[in-house]
Amino acid sequence: MDNWRQNNQRRFVLDNGSYQIRYGNDVQKHKQLNLIAHLKKTGQMIYEFDSLFDESQVMTYYKPHVRGVLVDFDKQINIWDKFLNPKLLKDCSITYPFQPFTPDQVVNKLFDVMFEYYNVDAFCPINTQKMLYYNVLAREGVSRKQFTYIIDSSHSATYLVPIFDGEIMYSGLRRIDIGGRLLTNQLKDNISFKQFDLKNYFLLSSKIKELLCFVSMNYFQDMKKPKNHFRKYYILPDFEIRREGYAVDLLNVGFLDEKLTLDKERITIPEILFRPTEIGLAQKGPTETFFDSLSTIHKDIQGYFAENIYISGGNSFFSSFHNRLSNEIRQNCSVDWNVNLTHLDDIDSVFQGSLHFNRSTEFQNACFTKAEYQEKGFENIKQYII
Structure with a gap:
């Protein structure tokens, strides 16, 4: 049979x-x-x-x-x-x-x-991260990799997982309780407090987050920039002419169109991933957690994991997420490490x-x-x- x-x-x-x-x-x-x-x-x-x-x-x-x-x-x-x-x-x-x-x-x-x-x-x-390891094998056309480090930032949480010769090193496995859902809820509450009540529109809030938010490469400098420096608009659907909303840079639409205005929220929401203390969470960001995870591994092979970092998950698609994380890891690692981050850029x-x-x-x-x-x-x- x-x-x-x-x-x-x-x-x-x-x-x-x-x-x-x-x-x-x-x-x-x-x-x-x-x-x-x-x-x-x-x-x-x-x-x-x-x-x-x-x-x-x-x-x-x-x-x-x-x-x-x-x-x-x-x-x-x-x-x-x-x-x-x-x-x-x-x-x-x-x-x-x-x-x-x-x-x-x-x-x-x-x-x-x-x-x-x-x-x-x-x-x-x-x-799940073992399956991301197999995705890496398929992408690179190899049957096995000795050193692999997965950073998977998804809907509910962010996982950091070292994999040695195809086996997860559980002593170095870490979880950060921040994912896309928390970021969407933060944005939804922010908009509901200042502009429109979106408390019953989770998917709409998620769409706005994906379209307008991005990771700042220098957060504290960007926060000093004048009001409206990052301003963009999201035009809400009216369900007569438009069934879906859309984002615009300049407000060149009719006066009757209902709109949401996002300014520094565009960077403060993704920043929660890197600095959980921004909303009072007593957790480390991915860079600190990465080095905490590596500390459980023998120092002679830590650099090999840093050479084979793969990032995945919905949050990794934020603009500049890859560059920000790569810069932070390079700034804090040993000078003789050849740090390399690869984005698994397929959402599936x-x-x-x-x-x-x-x-x-x-x-x-x-x-x-x-x-x-x-x-x-x-x-x-x-x-x-x-």
Whole structure:
């Protein structure tokens, strides 16, 4: 019988991010937001990708994840049911990237849902940054790298992960509790306090952040610049002529157009990533955390990790993010280190890395079959999860 062991097209990836889901295999791909919207006016629940972006509706959003951890399986299954079909998954495997520090209870529940509800034949939960490592292997056309350092700044948090010869060095793994969601909420609250009430428009606020915000290369100097130096406008949709908003440099639009004005907010929001103390969080930024992580590694090989830094995640797409982080690391490292940062500039890097992993020789050994899970139980197999 044709199954996942013989046929790569039966090896699926479920990249279940706390903001967006990517599901598919080598020949097909499905992408959607990982949330449910509740229409305040009608009480209707919305799952469809396009409808979630309807800025004309006042919506309350519900997410299955809290701080990057899947906690509400009922909501999550309601979302998965839109594209996962148990009848079609009988002879298939699912690779599921998950973030570090995910509780065992959550991983155990994932096994139950995948085997008992979706009827998959094999399940492979695996570290998200390990899949970014496989993305690096695919990009560089190599089968293995001895030194790799991943900085993954995504929706819920930022992870810094040293990988030696394909294995995560857990002593150096670090998490910063700042991600895109916190930045969007900060911008949303700022705009709501000063201009328009956007408290029920999370996706609109996220869009404004992505269009207008950027990382300052010299934050304190930029903050001294005169008012309106960084001013840009976001023209809100009117849902008659325009269904979507857009950004402009100069206010050359009609007087009746509703607009948002952003000035220094364009740099203060991304600065939270680098200086969490700006909003009173007692955490280090990515540069300090990077060196704290390296301090757990023997000093003779620290420089090799600095030569192989890869940055990924939605926040890494802020303009100047790469340059700012690269400059800060170079300014604080040993003079004989050849620091090199590479941006994994595909927003689907984890998904693509997982597809590469599914084609690798390591894949089958990393999978757990339904029969194996039923025979041994989660407690006896969790130690082998990579």
